[in-house]
Amino acid sequence: MRWGSVLSLSGAALVLLLQGQLALSVIQIDPTSIDSLTEAGVTITEPMWEFYLQNQTEGIPGKLTDTWYVAGAMFMTMMQFWHVSGYDKHNDVVSHDLMFQAGENYNYFDSNYSQWLGNDDQMFWGLAAITASETGFPEIEGKPTWTSLARAVFTMQIGRWDTDECDGGITWQIHPWQAGYTLRNSISNGGLFQLAARLGRFTRNDTYIEAAEKIWDWSEDSPLITPKRNWFVADSTSGDNNCRDSGDMQWSYNYGTYLAGAAYMYNQTEDAKWRKRAEGLLGRLTTDFFPKQYDHKVFSEYACEPRQTCDRNMLNFKGWSAQWMAMAANLVPELRPQVESKMQSSAVAIGTSCVGESEGMKNLCGSRWWGAKWDGIKGLEVQQAALGGITANLMLLSSAETKTIETNPDADEKYLDTGDDDDTVLQKISTGDRVGSWILTVLWGSGIVAAGWWLIKQQ
Structure with missing residues (x-):
C-alpha cells in the first residue's frame, strides 16, 4: 500500500493496521439462546485461558504476575460458566489451582503472600470457594x-472486626504497616x-446470617451505604476520622457485592427489608452504570472507561x-x-466488542x-469481564440451581483424616454454634485480639 493510501485511513484504523491488529467479524x-451464549462464552474463554497460562508467576498454579486475587476471581467466573453451560475443558486445572492457592492451612492466607495481602484479596478466594459449593x-x-x-x-476475616475505631468494620489492608490500613472500604x-x-x-447455619446482619448494619451506620442518598455506596471511609468521611469514587462492584448479599439474605430469611435493600441497590446500579449515552442498555464502568484510565x-x-x-x-x-x-442488551454489545486480534490471538x-x-x-481481565457478562445471561436462562447443603451434601464441612493435633485441620462448625455462637459472642463483644488469635488457631 502506498503512503498516500495509508493517509486516507481513519486514525483508529491506521493504529490498528500499524499494530497488526485487524478486527474480526x-x-x-x-441473548435468549443458551447455545448461542455458550458458544460466545467458549470463544471468549480461550484467549483468557491463554493469558492465564502466559502470566503465571514462575509457573506457580493460580498465581499471576503482580497480582494474586485476580486468578481466584477468574476461577469464580469459570465455575459459574461451567455450571450454566457444561463447558468443562479447563475444570481440572481450575480445581487444582484453586486448591493449591488455599495454602498450607487451607485458608487462602499462604505465608508466601500473607505479609502484603488485603482483606479484599483474600475475600475473592473465599467467594470462589463458596461458588464451587453452590x-x-x-x-x-x-x-x-x-x-x-x-x-x-x-472465620479469619470476621476475626479482624475492629471496634477500636469506627465501632466496627474490617480494614482494607490486613497489617498496620500497609498503606491504606486505616481505610474501611x-x-x-x-x-x-x-x-x-x-x-x-448454603449451610443453613444462622451463625453466618447473624454475622451478615451485623456487617450490613455497620455498613449502613457508616458512610459506606446511604439509603437516603438513593442507595449511594461509597468506595471507602477512613478510620483516621472515625469513619465520618467517605471516598466517593463510584465502582459497580461495590454495589454488586452488597446487592448479591442482600438477595441471598432475602432468599434465606424472607424478610422484606432485604428485598427493599436489593431493589434499592439494583435501581442505583442500573441507573448509573448503564449510562444514557448508550441508551441505558450497555454496562459501563463509567468512572474510567471513556478515557481508558481503568487499571488492571x-x-x-x-x-x-x-x-x-x-x-x-x-x-x-x-x-x-x-x-x-440490561444483561441481554449488554451481551449483544459484548459480541460487537470482542473482535480484536493481536499477536496471533483472536476475539x-x-x-x-x-x-x-x-x-x-487486551488481557485476562477484559476477557474475564466479558465472560462474566455472558455468564450472567446464561445464569438467567439456565435451569441449573444455586445449590445448598441439601442438594450438594458432598460439600458439607468435614474433618480431615490427618489427626486431631494437625494444625492444618479445619474444624467443623457444630450444630451448637448456630445461634448465639462463639463467633458472634466473642467477636461482637470484647476481647477482639484474643478472639482473633483463637479463630485463626482453629485453622
Whole structure:
C-alpha cells in the first residue's frame, strides 16, 4: 500500500493496521439462546485461558504476575460458566489451582503472600470457594471441602472486626504497616457480607446470617451505604476520622457485592427489608452504570472507561457485578425483568466488542462493550469481564440451581483424616454454634485480639 493510501485511513484504523491488529467479524449473540451464549462464552474463554497460562508467576498454579486475587476471581467466573453451560475443558486445572492457592492451612492466607495481602484479596478466594459449593464443583478427595475453605476465609476475616475505631468494620489492608490500613472500604466489608450471606444460605447455619446482619448494619451506620442518598455506596471511609468521611469514587462492584448479599439474605430469611435493600441497590446500579449515552442498555464502568484510565483491577469490575446481578435476579424474582433487559442488551454489545486480534490471538474483547468495536485493550481481565457478562445471561436462562447443603451434601464441612493435633485441620462448625455462637459472642463483644488469635488457631 502506498503512503498516500495509508493517509486516507481513519486514525483508529491506521493504529490498528500499524499494530497488526485487524478486527474480526462480530460474535453474533442471541441473548435468549443458551447455545448461542455458550458458544460466545467458549470463544471468549480461550484467549483468557491463554493469558492465564502466559502470566503465571514462575509457573506457580493460580498465581499471576503482580497480582494474586485476580486468578481466584477468574476461577469464580469459570465455575459459574461451567455450571450454566457444561463447558468443562479447563475444570481440572481450575480445581487444582484453586486448591493449591488455599495454602498450607487451607485458608487462602499462604505465608508466601500473607505479609502484603488485603482483606479484599483474600475475600475473592473465599467467594470462589463458596461458588464451587453452590455450583456443585467436584470435591477433591483427601482435601477440605470447598465450603470448608470458604468458612476458613470468613472465620479469619470476621476475626479482624475492629471496634477500636469506627465501632466496627474490617480494614482494607490486613497489617498496620500497609498503606491504606486505616481505610474501611466497601469491597472488603461488602465482600465479607456477601460471603457470610452465601455461607448462611448454603449451610443453613444462622451463625453466618447473624454475622451478615451485623456487617450490613455497620455498613449502613457508616458512610459506606446511604439509603437516603438513593442507595449511594461509597468506595471507602477512613478510620483516621472515625469513619465520618467517605471516598466517593463510584465502582459497580461495590454495589454488586452488597446487592448479591442482600438477595441471598432475602432468599434465606424472607424478610422484606432485604428485598427493599436489593431493589434499592439494583435501581442505583442500573441507573448509573448503564449510562444514557448508550441508551441505558450497555454496562459501563463509567468512572474510567471513556478515557481508558481503568487499571488492571477496574477492568474486571463489571464482569463480577453482572454475575452478582444475575444471582440477585434468580434469588429475588421481582428483580428479574430489570436485570434481564440490561444483561441481554449488554451481551449483544459484548459480541460487537470482542473482535480484536493481536499477536496471533483472536476475539480479544477490550474494556468497552459499547462502541461496536474493539478498543485496543487486551488481557485476562477484559476477557474475564466479558465472560462474566455472558455468564450472567446464561445464569438467567439456565435451569441449573444455586445449590445448598441439601442438594450438594458432598460439600458439607468435614474433618480431615490427618489427626486431631494437625494444625492444618479445619474444624467443623457444630450444630451448637448456630445461634448465639462463639463467633458472634466473642467477636461482637470484647476481647477482639484474643478472639482473633483463637479463630485463626482453629485453622
